[in-house]
Amino acid sequence: MFGWHGKVLRVDLTSETISIEEIDPQVAKDFIGGRGWAIKVLYDEVDPGVDPLSPENKLFFASGPLTGTPAPTGNRYMVTTKAPLTGAIACSNSGGTYPTEMKRTGFDMFIFEGRAERPVYVWINADGSGDGPDVEIRPAPHLWGKPVPETTETLLQETDGKARVACIGPAGERLVKLASIMNDKHRAAGRSGVGAVMGSKNLKAVVVRGREGVNLAEPDQMRELCREVRRQVAADVKKGSTLREYGTAYVPNVTNEIGILPTHNFQTGVFEGVEGITGEVLTEKYLVRPKPCFGCPIACGRSTDLKGSRYEGDGEGPEYETIASLGSACGLDDMAAVTKANYLCNELGLDTISTGVTIACAMELYEKGILPEADVGMPLRFGDADAVIQLVEKTAYRDGFGDVLAEGSYRMADRYGHPELSITAKKQEFPGYDPRGSKGMGLLYATSNVGASHMAGDLAYMEVFGVPKKIDPLTIERKPWYIKHFEDLFTIIDAAGLCVFLSIRYLCDATDEVMPTRLTQLLNLATGAGYTVESLLEAGDRVYTLERLFLNRAGFTRADDTLPRRMLEEPMPEGPAAGHVVELDEMLPEFYRLRGWDEDGIPTDDRLAELGLDRREGLG
Amino acid sequence: MHIVREAAPVRVELKLFATYRRYLPPHTAGNACHVTVPAGTPVVDLLAELGVPSQRGVSVVLINGHDASPDRVVEDGDVVAVFPALAGG
Numbered sequence: 001m002f003g004w005h006g007k008v009l010r011v012d013l014t015s016e017t018i019s020i021e022e023i024d025p026q027v028a029k030d031f032i033g034g035r036g037w038a039i040k041v042l043y044d045e046v047d048p049g050v051d052p053l054s055p056e057n058k059l060f061f062a063s064g065p066l067t068g069t070p071a072p073t074g075n076r077y078m079v080t081t082k083a084p085l086t087g088a089i090a091c092s093n094s095g096g097t098y099p100t101e102m103k104r105t106g107f108d109m110f111i112f113e114g115r116a117e118r119p120v121y122v123w124i125n126a127d128g129s130g131d132g133p134d135v136e137i138r139p140a141p142h143l144w145g146k147p148v149p150e151t152t153e154t155l156l157q158e159t160d161g162k163a164r165v166a167c168i169g170p171a172g173e174r175l176v177k178l179a180s181i182m183n184d185k186h187r188a189a190g191r192s193g194v195g196a197v198m199g200s201k202n203l204k205a206v207v208v209r210g211r212e213g214v215n216l217a218e219p220d221q222m223r224e225l226c227r228e229v230r231r232q233v234a235a236d237v238k239k240g241s242t243l244r245e246y247g248t249a250y251v252p253n254v255t256n257e258i259g260i261l262p263t264h265n266f267q268t269g270v271f272e273g274v275e276g277i278t279g280e281v282l283t284e285k286y287l288v289r290p291k292p293c294f295g296c297p298i299a300c301g302r303s304t305d306l307k308g309s310r311y312e313g314d315g316e317g318p319e320y321e322t323i324a325s326l327g328s329a330c331g332l333d334d335m336a337a338v339t340k341a342n343y344l345c346n347e348l349g350l351d352t353i354s355t356g357v358t359i360a361c362a363m364e365l366y367e368k369g370i371l372p373e374a375d376v377g378m379p380l381r382f383g384d385a386d387a388v389i390q391l392v393e394k395t396a397y398r399d400g401f402g403d404v405l406a407e408g409s410y411r412m413a414d415r416y417g418h419p420e421l422s423i424t425a426k427k428q429e430f431p432g433y434d435p436r437g438s439k440g441m442g443l444l445y446a447t448s449n450v451g452a453s454h455m456a457g458d459l460a461y462m463e464v465f466g467v468p469k470k471i472d473p474l475t476i477e478r479k480p481w482y483i484k485h486f487e488d489l490f491t492i493i494d495a496a497g498l499c500v501f502l503s504i505r506y507l508c509d510a511t512d513e514v515m516p517t518r519l520t521q522l523l524n525l526a527t528g529a530g531y532t533v534e535s536l537l538e539a540g541d542r543v544y545t546l547e548r549l550f551l552n553r554a555g556f557t558r559a560d561d562t563l564p565r566r567m568l569e570e571p572m573p574e575g576p577a578a579g580h581v582v583e584l585d586e587m588l589p590e591f592y593r594l595r596g597w598d599e600d601g602i603p604t605d606d607r608l609a610e611l612g613l614d615r616r617e618g619l620g
Numbered sequence: 621m622h623i624v625r626e627a628a629p630v631r632v633e634l635k636l637f638a639t640y641r642r643y644l645p646p647h648t649a650g651n652a653c654h655v656t657v658p659a660g661t662p663v664v665d666l667l668a669e670l671g672v673p674s675q676r677g678v679s680v681v682l683i684n685g686h687d688a689s690p691d692r693v694v695e696d697g698d699v700v701a702v703f704p705a706l707a708g709g
Contacts, residue, residue: 240639240642240704241639242638242639242703243706246638246639250703253635253637253638253651254637254680254701254703257635257637257682257685257701258685258686259685275650278651279638465680465706466676466677466680466705467705468677469676469677470676470687470705505706576686577685
């Protein structure tokens with residue numbers, strides 16, 4: 001095969017058996033790769049009603065056909081599983097160098113199932129010294145309890161200094177529902193509690209080393225197209241690259257200007273302390289250098305050091321989502337404090353978005369007199385940086401009140417009788433765009449298969465950032481079409497193994513329709529699969545719809561496609577979006593119609609037939 | 621006989637984010653300055669004066685936090701914010 005290796009590694013941790021499976025070429029094409037292949041196997045093999053933290057759940061690491069190829073930003077992988085935070089699926093995306101090395105093992109996807117009796121790590125070595133890949137399940141009691149940097153260093157010494165490590169920290173071991181899987185020390189497959197699934201399997205780490213290249217269908221043409229894209233990016237960078245100079249930390253100024261920067265647990269979208277948490281501050285005070293993922297011409301990552309601040313440490317980040325959640329949502333106006341909290345999340349293996357927004361929710365509960373100080377063990381007012389930093393650590397270890405935070409904001413707010421103060425969709429915390437001033441994002445958060453997530457179909461590209469074209473964030477006009485389209489597009493980009501930053505701007509048409517013309521070319525040159533733009537979009541729709549079927553069978557209905565009361569009934573109090581709420585009821589029926597779902601949000605038989613799907617496949 | 625009354629000039633706050641800070645007058649602290657222009661000036665002219673790119677697809681131009689068309693005339697007290705159109709968080 002081209003683009004794909006066509007091979008899947010399955011590791012049964014209960015029986016300690018390892019098997020190699022080949023993927024059917026038609027399935028490979030129909031489901032693209034990455035996230036698409038993962039949901040296909042998850043749907044076929046896992047009962048949607050399963051407890052996410054039981055041995056019956058399965059955990060997928062999946063690269064795409066463009067991962068490890070010359071495609072610019074072809075350096076991503078996805079972690080898919082049934083998620084403990086939401087009960088829906090998780091599709092957590094990460095970059096760095098690990099995904100490329102993973103693809104070089106000669107496998108497109110790893111499946112981990114069962115539960116090891118004691119802590120283990122898996123070492124997949126395809127360095128070319130043997131006949132083929134060497135896969136070992138090794139004991140890891142000596143790593144259990146160790147934070148991410150120490151775990152990574154130890155594993156590199158034990159395996160191969162050139163290997164790459166994905167692992168969990170103490171949070172994943174303790175089944176914290178906000179736990180991430182970290183790779184290359186600082187990159188996170190962050191969302192939905194994927195780290196807890198790994199912890200529940202007693203799987204501390206997956207270490208990879210490989211030298212297996214990817215066969216390309218049209219290598220010369222592929223390289224030429226990649227060169228053309230890189231030339232275009234380089235020309236833009238030469239004119240002044242905001243992402244390289246400031247990272248995504250440039251965004252708080254923008255979202256604050258249009259009044260959608262999450263502030264004080266989304267009570268408002270305007271933050272008076274924004275000046276303290278901008279990219280300018282990060283670059284001038286703490287940036288060591290931009291840190292690109294493998295082969296990336298953009299380099300939005302930040303290598304930083306807190307020297308000269310009241311905190312100590314060095315690491316990577318923060319990026320915008322972290323600044324919005326651990327910063328403005330918690331009322332923090334000190335970039336050093338946000339960066340320190342970010343370092344701790346990375347070291348202990350926590351999702352910065354859900355951790356920040358859960359602490360922000362606790363702050364609102366506390367300030368409203370709902371959450372007693374005795375329960376928290378300290379005062380908890382908005383803006384208290386030391387409290388945020390302490391609570392990050394307590395959450396990871398489930399220490400004291402951290403045990404409550406570890407369940408996420410919905411379960412915490414529900415415990416105190418006010419679930420409406422949890423800013424979540426499907427129990428997953430909102431990312432950094434208040435949807436009252438970015439209406440398409442409201443429809444996205446409500447309908448996304450993973451709960452609230454910008455990565456599920458980030459229409460902020462158009463509503464906020466003007467990529468590839470600017471559209472009005474305050475209207476609902478055409479938003480159902482855009483959200484359906486962006487969900488399908490982002491599904492394709494995830495499944496292909498690309499980063500969305502480059503893909504929307506350089507691989508899609510700069511028209512109102514945002515068609516993935518160049519992305520289709522790139523996939524065809526890599527795989528030889530002969531996609532048309534239409535058939536590729538249909539494949540995205542197929543993957544998205546199969547994910548939805550999994551949710552339906554796990555019990556999700558239209559009632560779950562909703563938003564917190566604050567977004568639907570409490571108008572934004574100030575700023576450019578003042579007076580606005582999300583008119584979800586006006587957008588949802590049209591969205592369902594465009595998707596071919598009935599009024600309860602269930603895909604119709606006709607639509608399934610068009611997509612070649614069968615709801616009776618699989619278990620459950 | 622016509623009396624032509626010249627309207628008073630208007631003063632607007634100009635905020636330039638990220639790499640566009642370089643278009644601010646030298647020694648400007650932070651990312652904002654005040655600019656005084658003749659009444660009736662469209663925002664596109666105001667930005668051209670300072671060399672700030674304003675073409676759609678290249679920049680996002682906001683007035684008081686809302687999308688602004690290039691020929692929108694600035695008014696006294698407006699806040700004009702401009703940043704490069706590019707991928708975000």
